[in-house]
Amino acid sequence: MLRILAAASFAALTLSASAAGWRISTFAGTGEKGGAGDGGPATKARIDNPFGLVRGPDGALYFCEYTGQRIRKVTPDGIIHTVAGTGQKGYEGDGGPALQAAFNLPHELRFDAAGDLYVVDMTNHAVRKIDMKSGVITTIAGNGKPGYSGDGGPARDSLLKQPHSIQFGPDGSLYICDIGNHVIRRIDMKSGVISTFAGVGKPGPTPDGSPISGTPLNGPRSLDFDKAGNLWLCTREGNQVFKFDLAAGKIHHIAGTGKKGLTGNGGPARDATLSGPKGIAIDGEGNAWLADCESHTIRMVEAATGKIHLIAGNGQKGNGGDGDPLKCEMARPHGVYVDADGGIYIGDSESHKVRVLRK
Numbered sequence: 001m002l003r004i005l006a007a008a009s010f011a012a013l014t015l016s017a018s019a020a021g022w023r024i025s026t027f028a029g030t031g032e033k034g035g036a037g038d039g040g041p042a043t044k045a046r047i048d049n050p051f052g053l054v055r056g057p058d059g060a061l062y063f064c065e066y067t068g069q070r071i072r073k074v075t076p077d078g079i080i081h082t083v084a085g086t087g088q089k090g091y092e093g094d095g096g097p098a099l100q101a102a103f104n105l106p107h108e109l110r111f112d113a114a115g116d117l118y119v120v121d122m123t124n125h126a127v128r129k130i131d132m133k134s135g136v137i138t139t140i141a142g143n144g145k146p147g148y149s150g151d152g153g154p155a156r157d158s159l160l161k162q163p164h165s166i167q168f169g170p171d172g173s174l175y176i177c178d179i180g181n182h183v184i185r186r187i188d189m190k191s192g193v194i195s196t197f198a199g200v201g202k203p204g205p206t207p208d209g210s211p212i213s214g215t216p217l218n219g220p221r222s223l224d225f226d227k228a229g230n231l232w233l234c235t236r237e238g239n240q241v242f243k244f245d246l247a248a249g250k251i252h253h254i255a256g257t258g259k260k261g262l263t264g265n266g267g268p269a270r271d272a273t274l275s276g277p278k279g280i281a282i283d284g285e286g287n288a289w290l291a292d293c294e295s296h297t298i299r300m301v302e303a304a305t306g307k308i309h310l311i312a313g314n315g316q317k318g319n320g321g322d323g324d325p326l327k328c329e330m331a332r333p334h335g336v337y338v339d340a341d342g343g344i345y346i347g348d349s350e351s352h353k354v355r356v357l358r359k
Contacts, residue, residue, distance in 0.1 A: 021359045024312055024325040027061070027345065028074050029353035031319050035068050035087050042080040042354075047072065050347040050354050052108030052165070052279075053337040057115045063335065063347060063354055064106040064119065071098075071109060071119060071130075074354075084119070084130055084137065091124045091144050098130045098137040108165050108222075108335070112189070118166060118174065125160045127176060127187075141176065141187060141194060148181040148201060155187045155194035164278075165222040169246075170229040177220045179236065184220055198244065198251075203237065208253035212244055215251060222291075226282040234277040234290060241269070241277065241288060241301065254288065255301050255308055262295040262315050269301045269308035279336040279347070289344055291336040296329065298336060298346060298357070312346070312357060319351040330355075 028042035037045025048068025056062050060073040070085035084098035093101025104123040111117055117130040126142035141155035150158025161180025169175055174187040175197060183199030204216025218238035225231055231244040240256035255269035264272025279291030286303030297313030311325060318329025335347025344357040
């Protein structure tokens, strides 16, 4: 009873104008861990630890199943399908059909301008590509072994260490959160050459206004680009959010004091505490949406005011129901994606659900 009252009081204290009007619903998954249900309604399927999410050019919503070792999609008619992975852990299948490939904890996925799908295969220390016309999978970065080498040469011959997040930049280059090396790597997709874009290879503080080159990062976990071409980054161990001004070559501190916690909602984002943020997505207005994993919440940094708001979750780990998002407990959400229609999709990982926030 005390726990319920505390959660209710917490939600009441942190409700703001930015949080008002949102509703949360289940988009995929029953809440039971598994890999069943292909060919049927996504809400009746079992899914396994959904992480990264993205809307495909075919209109389907794609997501990784981190411990399910699969990539699945939900088509506009609400039907779920597996598009890659056998469900078995491994590193197999390059050169053949993606449905016969093995993954080792796929973390995030993105589409390029040509409509092909890229997947971060985290503990295979690789980034893989699925040609969506032929269905064939190949590795484009990393060779299956952990390390930090290969800059200036072909990405396929490089070593990565537990890559987590990827995103295509304005120039078409692929940026990689190489979290085990505390750097962001960049692949020139025209030449296939990989380089280090940011970070120095070991963790350290990232002061506001620092140059992109030569400044340490502390666990660069997830990244996205805004419509102005700025790169946004959340750091897991650093518990902070930064904006990289690529034109000026500077890093700006946006949110988080560096301490772990769930404080500051409704106030300046820079004075707030975060708790292992593991997903970031920037909407059309420049607001930054965060999957604040260890606080089991979704938070939003408002571009117009610089304030941070709690939008979903109440700080307690659980598997809540549809309706009021501040009463919906979640379980270590990792993925967050802003759809073109304003919907906010959430990979609610240990609830084994994909949820969506809408106004």
